[in-house]
Amino acid sequence: MTTALRFRAPDLAALTSVTERLAATAAEYDRTSAFPEKGILAAHEAGLLTATVAERYGGPGLAVAATARILHALGEGDPSVALIAAMSLTVHHRQAVRPHWPEELYGQVLTAAAQRPVLLNHVRVEPELGSPARGGLPATVARRTATGWSLTGRKRFATGVEGLDWLLVWATTDEPTPRVGTFAVPGTAAGIEITHRWDHLGLRASGSHDIALHEVEIPAVNVVDIAAHGPGAEQDNRAGAKLHLPLAALYLGVARAAQRAFHRFARERIPANLGHPVARTERFRRAAGEIALRLDSAEQLVFGGAERVDAADDTYTPELALGARILADRNAVEAVGLAVRLLGNPGLSRDNPLERHFRDVQCAPVHAPQEDVALLMVGSRALEGPPMTVTRLGTADALLTALGRDLPGDALLTGPEATAPYSADRSGSRPDGEPLAVVRATNAEHVRTTLRHAHALRVPVVPRGAGTGLSGGANAGTGTVVLDLSRMKRILDLDPHDQIAVVEPGVVTSELDRAASEFGLRYVPDPASAAISTVGGNIATNAGGLRCAKYGVTRDAVLGLDVVLADGTPIRTGRRTVKGVTGYDLTGLFTGSEGTLGVITAATVRLRPLPESTATVAAYFPSFAEGAEAVSALTAARLEPSMAELVDGPVLGAVDDAQGTDLRARGGALLLLQCDGRAAAAEAELAVRLLRERATSVETTADPAEADRLLTARRLALPALERLGRVLIEDIAVPRSRLAEAVRAIDAAAERHDVRIFTFAHAADGNLHPILVLDPDVPGIPDAAWRAAGDIFTAALRLGGTLTGEHGVGTLKRRWLADELGPEQHALQQRVKAAFDPHHILNPGKAL
DSSP, X not given: OOOOOOOOOOOGGGXXXXXXXXXXXXXXXXXXXXXXXXXXXXXXXXXXXXXXXXXXXXXXXXXXXXXXXXXXXXXXXXXXXXXXXXHHHHHHHHHHHSOOSOHHHHHHHHHHHTTSOOOEEEEOOBTTTBXXXXXXXXXXXXXXXXXXXXXXXXXXXXXXXXXXXXXXXXXXXXXXXXXXXXXXXXXTOTTEEEEOXXXXXXXXXXXXEEEEEEEEEEEGGGEEXXXXXXXXXXXXXXXTGGGHHHHHXXXXXXXXXXXXXXXXXXXXXXXXXXXXXXXXXXXXXXHHHHHHHHHHHHXXXXXXXXXXXXXXXXXXXXXXXXXXXXXXXXXXHHHHHHHHHHHXXXXXXXXXXHHHHHHHHTTGGGSSSOHXXXXXXXXHHHTTOOXXXXXXXXXXXXXXXXXXXXXXXXXXXXSHHHHGGGSOOSSSOOOSSOOSEEEEXXXXXXXXXXXXXXXXXXXXXXXXXXXXXXXXXXXXXXXXXXXXXXXXXXXXXXXXXXXXXXXXXXXXXXXXXXXHHTTTEEOOOBOTTTTTOBHHHHHHHTOOBTTHHHHXXXXXXXXXXXXXXXXXXXXXXXXXXXXXXXXXXXHHHHTTSTTSSOEEEEEEEEOEEOOSOEEEEEEEESSHHHHHHHHXXXXXXXXXXXXXXXXXXXXXXXXXXXXXXXXXXXXXEEEEEEEESTTHHHHHHHHXXXXXXXXXXXXXXXXXXXXXXXXXXXXXHHHHHHTTSEEEEOXXXXXXXXXXXXXXXHHHHHHHHTOOEEEEEEGGGTEEEEEEEEOTTSOSOOHHHHHHHHHHHHHHHHTTOBSBSSSXXXXXXXXXXXXXXXXXXXXXXXXXXXXXXXXXXXXXXSOO
């Protein structure tokens, strides 16, 4: 970027005058906690706020040593002003070292900064995450919009937020493969809510309040930095270590102000029984010497280190910089504390500036990375090991060592060849990379062990059943641990009298149904994947299926759950009784939570009697829309079939190609209807009368074998489509009366974006599955497919429907989630997630 702007270089020799100007208002700002506007203006007028703007942008291009001198002077005058200024200086310095801002956007910042104070700050800390220096990724969500991004989330300790021109918000995108980025948000943007919670001991005027972002809209160009979601996107404490030297200098400035106050008191205080100033006493002189020694040596460490950084001294490591900051902070705190202890009560009197300096300097060790984290890094270096951050220590070696020690040998899989098969589900989307490890649990203790270690080390865990999910909910990328539950497949109890079963999560759905049938019962939830999907996976997505119009979805069959929480704590929810309303319905909350709140290790489910009779009807129609209109007519006639499956012509053609049948030649759509119970025959007869008015042909049977033959087309639909290419499976639901309108919207989206879309539906409950078939040789998901999917989701919401009827949100639908939930409910659900999983290790990037 070329610019005609010219920022004057600050006169470092005249910093004393700026210090005095800030000191004149510091006490009043500390008393009121008001934003220090006069101090910020003084820093701007002295050219200090833009001192680190690179020369190529017309700035002075001052480096680390000069920045340390500036912050030392500001800290001596008013550390609240210094801290706010430090944030802007750091942003400009990083842009100078590694340009990463969009040129046009950074040009806007500099144009304004040439005229008035412009303040910038990174906003990273979150209520649940805590300090990013300890690992973890943000829960704040950046959702793609037609023109850019929409941000929703909560942040803590946003220094200077009342005066910030730009908030650099750290957030996770809602893309199918999430990324983590820094988004430039104007301080005046609509949707920013400031909560005035900053009421701290020191730096009271820094205004480090909390903020909430409610669907804050920014243009696409406002992405400052972005990277793949995963451990690599976490804060790198080594990379920014050398910039902590100026921060240490700030608090040494506070200590120098305290030293001056101490000297003034010592020279002016003349006790009557002494007859001369206390400065002449040995006690005060020894203390003055101790204070001077501590501050002089600390400044040599800090300023000497900063000069080595500017000289590009390769031997000056990040660990040395962090060590210098630790010692400088300790010396500053101890020097001021020594002065207060020597003065006694006068040192803690509010009319003595030493009291304010004492409070302010206590903030020095609070800044991330805190001392324990920094010492861990310094110690690793001292022991001649590879340089390590907390994140690197916590993701791979430590976890694998712990799991290898505490799990059976065959339970842990590592290495890309072994873990790659567990990286994706059946949705057609794939994450970046392969999982770090796979734990093949065979009992609940394995689950507890895995989560206990992963929680302690902040490693993301992806629960997995059979991997038959259709929304990307079980996708597991780089740095994750897959918790495979498919080997937990015991039916623990089947009670025909109470009509319940207790099963482990890996039990295949059809196997439970078969076991129940031996007692004249059945497990009613009947997803099309029943022969391969597991009960645990069905519960995680609240799966529906073919029979849910009459019998409900999976949640209606689940009475209770055994769940392991994120930290390894086991709980039991629900009951074995048909009724029960004690406490909140946590069973219902866990059902459909997609593994983001806890990991299910057992389920108590309801069984139902097998129907006395079943009648099956097959009807063909000229088109899918006409079949949908026929289903609406059945609903209007108050007919309640146990199943009503509608399959379009292109799907029938795909089944023909796969099975050698001739279904497509018989019509443009097939409706499969089942009625069950004592009145099955009468209900089927009514259905036939209604359908014959609209269908080209209708046939019926009460023979179970013939019914299975008719149902084959529906159950083989997805496998037949998977032969044609890579499938992207959608899952909208609309009011049953608007089913035909939804079908026409799907057809229009396919034509508009030139995308092949095949559709079948659980028509009796308005649940449609538009299947986008993509070229398997094209990586990723083409933009045309995303646009078609977006049109389909928009149509579903317009018709009063939902983004997902039974497959879950996973990764594929996250970008549209806020459109359905709205900002208030979305934020509430994120708080629920944080209550169960405060470190966001359970299936991160899914569902919300």
